[in-house]
Amino acid sequence: MHRRLGFARAVSRAGLVLAAAAFMSLWAAGASRVEARVFDPETFTLDNGLQVVVVTNRRAPIVTHMLWYKVGAADEAAGESGNAHFLEHLMFKGTDTLGPGEFSRIIALNGGQENAFTSYDYTGYYQTVARDRLEIVMKHEADRMTHLRLTDEVVLPEREVILEERRSRIDNDPGPQLREMMQATLYLNHPYRIPIIGWEHEIDELNTETVLAFYRRWYAPNNAVLIVAGDVTAAELRPLAETYYGKIPTRPVPERKRAAEPRQHAPRIVTLRSPRVRQPSVSIAYLAPSYNSEGSEHAYALQVLGEILGGGTTSRLYRSLVVEQALATGAGSSYSSSAYDLSSFDFHASPRPGIELEPVEAALREQIEDVRKDGVTEDEVAAAKRRLRASAVYARDSLRTAPNVFGRALTTGSTVEDVESWPDRIAAVTAEQVNAAARAVLLENRSVTGRLLPEPAD
Amino acid sequence: MMLRSAFIALFLLLAAASPAAAIEVQRVVSPGGIEAWLVEDHSNPIISLDMTFRGGAALDPVGKEGLANLVSGLIDEGAGDLDSQAFQGRLQDLSIGLSFSTGLDTFSGDLKTLTENRDTAFELLRLALNEARFDEEPIARIRSQILAGLARDSENPRVIVRRTLNKMLFPEHAYGRPVSGTTESVTGLTVKDLRRFTAERFARDVLVVGVVGDITAKDLARLLDETFLGLPATAAPVDLTDTTPSGKGGVVVVEKDLPQSVVVFGHEGIERADPDYYTAYVVNYILGGGGFSSRLYKEIREKRGLAYSVYTYLNPLDRAALVVGGVATQNERVSESLDLIRAEWRRMAEDGPSEEELRDAKIYLTGSFPLRFSSSGRISGMLIGMQLNYLGIDYLDRRNALIEAVTLDDARRVARRLYDADKLTVIVVGRPEGVTATRPAPELKS
Numbered sequence: 034m035h036r037r038l039g040f041a042r043a044v045s046r047a048g049l050v051l052a053a054a055a056f057m058s059l060w061a062a063g064a065s066r067v068e069a070r071v072f073d074p075e076t077f078t079l080d081n082g083l084q085v086v087v088v089t090n091r092r093a094p095i096v097t098h099m100l101w102y103k104v105g106a107a108d109e110a111a112g113e114s115g116n117a118h119f120l121e122h123l124m125f126k127g128t129d130t131l132g133p134g135e136f137s138r139i140i141a142l143n144g145g146q147e148n149a150f151t152s153y154d155y156t157g158y159y160q161t162v163a164r165d166r167l168e169i170v171m172k173h174e175a176d177r178m179t180h181l182r183l184t185d186e187v188v189l190p191e192r193e194v195i196l197e198e199r200r201s202r203i204d205n206d207p208g209p210q211l212r213e214m215m216q217a218t219l220y221l222n223h224p225y226r227i228p229i230i231g232w233e234h235e236i237d238e239l240n241t242e243t244v245l246a247f248y249r250r251w252y253a254p255n256n257a258v259l260i261v262a263g264d265v266t267a268a269e270l271r272p273l274a275e276t277y278y279g280k281i282p283t284r285p286v287p288e289r290k291r292a293a294e295p296r297q298h299a300p301r302i303v304t305l306r307s308p309r310v311r312q313p314s315v316s317i318a319y320l321a322p323s324y325n326s327e328g329s330e331h332a333y334a335l336q337v338l339g340e341i342l343g344g345g346t347t348s349r350l351y352r353s354l355v356v357e358q359a360l361a362t363g364a365g366s367s368y369s370s371s372a373y374d375l376s377s378f379d380f381h382a383s384p385r386p387g388i389e390l391e392p393v394e395a396a397l398r399e400q401i402e403d404v405r406k407d408g409v410t411e412d413e414v415a416a417a418k419r420r421l422r423a424s425a426v427y428a429r430d431s432l433r434t435a436p437n438v439f440g441r442a443l444t445t446g447s448t449v450e451d452v453e454s455w456p457d458r459i460a461a462v463t464a465e466q467v468n469a470a471a472r473a474v475l476l477e478n479r480s481v482t483g484r485l486l487p488e489p490a491d
Numbered sequence: 492m493m494l495r496s497a498f499i500a501l502f503l504l505l506a507a508a509s510p511a512a513a514i515e516v517q518r519v520v521s522p523g524g525i526e527a528w529l530v531e532d533h534s535n536p537i538i539s540l541d542m543t544f545r546g547g548a549a550l551d552p553v554g555k556e557g558l559a560n561l562v563s564g565l566i567d568e569g570a571g572d573l574d575s576q577a578f579q580g581r582l583q584d585l586s587i588g589l590s591f592s593t594g595l596d597t598f599s600g601d602l603k604t605l606t607e608n609r610d611t612a613f614e615l616l617r618l619a620l621n622e623a624r625f626d627e628e629p630i631a632r633i634r635s636q637i638l639a640g641l642a643r644d645s646e647n648p649r650v651i652v653r654r655t656l657n658k659m660l661f662p663e664h665a666y667g668r669p670v671s672g673t674t675e676s677v678t679g680l681t682v683k684d685l686r687r688f689t690a691e692r693f694a695r696d697v698l699v700v701g702v703v704g705d706i707t708a709k710d711l712a713r714l715l716d717e718t719f720l721g722l723p724a725t726a727a728p729v730d731l732t733d734t735t736p737s738g739k740g741g742v743v744v745v746e747k748d749l750p751q752s753v754v755v756f757g758h759e760g761i762e763r764a765d766p767d768y769y770t771a772y773v774v775n776y777i778l779g780g781g782g783f784s785s786r787l788y789k790e791i792r793e794k795r796g797l798a799y800s801v802y803t804y805l806n807p808l809d810r811a812a813l814v815v816g817g818v819a820t821q822n823e824r825v826s827e828s829l830d831l832i833r834a835e836w837r838r839m840a841e842d843g844p845s846e847e848e849l850r851d852a853k854i855y856l857t858g859s860f861p862l863r864f865s866s867s868g869r870i871s872g873m874l875i876g877m878q879l880n881y882l883g884i885d886y887l888d889r890r891n892a893l894i895e896a897v898t899l900d901d902a903r904r905v906a907r908r909l910y911d912a913d914k915l916t917v918i919v920v921g922r923p924e925g926v927t928a929t930r931p932a933p934e935l936k937s
Contacts, residue, residue, distance in 0.1 A: 137782070141783070144860075145859065195799070310646070311645055
């Protein structure tokens with residue numbers, strides 16, 4: 034519920050607006066001409082390097098204010114997993130002028146709602162308030178960019194909180210435990226292999242010093258993006274941004290250089306058996322490019338491929354495994370292009386009660402092999418593109434979608450123009466490009482299969 | 492610093508406009524007499540329609556638990572001349588979102604469409620409500636999905652704990668039964684059951700509609716008739732008695748090999764129509780409601796790091812009312828957490844909130860009200876809630892005054908009326924240490 038953790042790129046698990054989820058996982062990078070616009074934002078950059086994006090939406094007299102830092106779990110020092118997320122929690126524990134918890138109290142006393150999230154590539158803080166409270170929010174968010182003050186008295190109990198959070202999210206549930214093992218196996222060298230929330234034994238060792246060192250290293254106006262959506266314009270926002278954020282000096286921030294993946298030579302299989310599993314399932318993850326990684330020319334085509342294979346109840350996977358062959362209760366795929374480094378293209382399926390996992394996995398592999406060998410049809414591509422473009426219209430509806438989309442884009446190497454051009458770039462995808470992307474990405478040696486199985490009866 | 496901020500907040504609140512000023516709710520009545528509440532918003536070419544029939548899973552006949560839920564999974568799986576794939580294909584091709592869901596007291600539909608596909612979207616909704624096919628293939632498929640879900644739920648501590656609490660609080664009433672049924676009951680449901688359900692439960696006299704977005708009252712009036720006029724005028728009579736949740740209290744432990752125990756607790760609450768409801772709502776916010784400032788949040792999470800999440804909420808159902816809370820903590824610290832929660836429960840009952848707490852809660856609850864208007868779907872959902880609870884079409888304008896009117900005396904009186912630590916039924920799923928079960932775990936059929 035609180036201080037949630039934005040898990041991985043593929044799983045848009047934060048409750049950050051469901052309607053947005055489809056679109057959020059989709060927008061883009063590259064370069065081409067611009068026709069359809071998505072959010073029509075205004076942007077400017079302060080002298081200290083803080084980039085500001087404003088999306089006006091006048092449905093209600095409210096605003097969402099989000100500050101995204103271009104740092105996340107993948108930027109942690111070795112052995113300090115969970116540090117980025119721990120800092121996110123501790124950002125609510127006081128500054129030189131505010132006591133622990135007082136930030137939240139002030140937001141509540143202004144009728145505001147707030148939270149924060151951590152992912153591999155970014156850490157974000159947000160508040161939604163009535164438009165006339167925006168200044169108060171900006172003042173305090175700017176304050177904690179540089180004036181965080183921590184003591185062991187508040188840090189140590191909060192470490193217990195994140196250990197409980199880890200138990201809730203992962204250790205109490207075999208599904209997330211398997212996903213953690215798969216992630217650690219899909220990436221052999223890149224820090225995406227390490228869980229965002231951290232390994233338990235390393236969380237145990239995090240402390241005031243590790244957190245403050247991370248904070249001082251990465252939190253700076255020139256390493257952040259401010260996004261404000263709602264009943265406000267750039268002309269109204271700019272003087273406030275100058276007043277509160279503008280006075281914070283630029284500081285040198287390290288380059289984000291993560292260890293790269295080596296060439297992978299063999300498929301991997303991870304099996305988790307547990308008496309707590311009552312319904313088996315299988316998932317297969319393939320390393321895939323993002324907008325910002327090598328192979329990014331496939332990013333748009335992969336989104337179209339994902340829609341054809343796994344986009345809902347008329348997709349290839351659902352139709353074949355769930356409806357026609359009647360083997361599975363569910364089958365689908367997911368892919369997100371927004372990551373600073375590599376992404377993954379994931380498949381999943383669960384057998385119907387009474388059916389073994391094996392034929393379901395075989396049917397899933399057959400579909401993957403089929404699309405890799407024979408490709409997709411022009412009709413499929415046209416229909417998928419139509420649906421994807423419609424999602425951009427829905428994306429304008431909710432106040433929180435635009436800041437989420439821009440936040441993810443701007444912290445993972447994409448630009449405002451990339452987001453706004455997304456519908457055009459999707460429209461430009463051809464069947465040949467989809468087929469080339471499928472051939473480039475669906476490679477067994479770059480995959481991990483995860484099987485979730487019940488403990489066999491004694 | 493802190494005082495200064497609080498002062499600023501109070502000052503600004505007085506100056507703030509009515510929270511709902513930007514939202515105008517229209518009552519639209521079609522020529523055929525179908526009523527909908529509408530918020531027009533032409534800024535995006537999107538329409539969001541929510542509809543609810545009063546009457547949900549609690550009306551499932553004994554032995555046919557899960558019927559309403561199965562119907563909600565099937566009426567968009569083929570209707571009229573369109574079989575399942577054709578129906579879903581229409582939705583997908585036109586990017587129309589249509590889904591149905593069941594609660595204990597409600598059966599609801601949610602339609603989202605681009606303006607350009609509006610008439611088709613409404614027509615598909617009409618077909619789903621009036622001409623569901625219930626073909627063999629989708630029945631087998633959706634039933635298998637539900638059965639797989641039940642199997643998963645049978646080892647999911649969050650589900651086990653909820654189902655156990657409901658069973659303990661409502662041992663004899665339909666509210667004690669799971670919305671999605673049991674393996675046995677779901678397996679036994681027939682096409683005849685499904686058809687009977689739609690014939691009896693889908694009717695105009697129990698229908699509530701809320702619409703938000705790019706549509707005029709005139710266009711909506713016509714579409715309301717086209718969509719809903721084919722439904723029977725009245726639903727079949729219902730047989731569901733008012734009830735009081737069990738106040739026996741006690742602790743139930745469901746043994747599961749987990750590193751973290753999942754805990755819920757609850758007893759009788761306050762009905763939505765009760766004059767004390769708003770006071771209870773404010774008091775609950777102070778004890779364990781949302782945000783990072785409740786008493787339980789401070790005691791359990793902030794001071795001691797006992798849990799990531801601890802909460803309470805009011806759950807007023809049609810025939811009974813509950814106050815429910817929950818926490819999840821490592822097995823070693825369940826006992827300590829429960830002692831603290833009970834102590835806070837008692838302290839609130841005995842002393843009520845402080846003047847400052849009440850003031851802060853009112854500031855938050857009134858100031859945050861307009862934040863609910865952040866998407867079409869959220870607003871159309873509110874239009875449904877307002878109608879289901881008979882709050883009046885001017886509710887958005889009146890709501891903050893209802894919160895403002897809560898006095899400290901009210902708050903203390905209602906806290907005493909509401910909270911009773913001795914009546915709490917506590918369910919723990921896990922391997923809690925130092926916790927003694929005082930009542931046996933009921934058998935849950937999965």
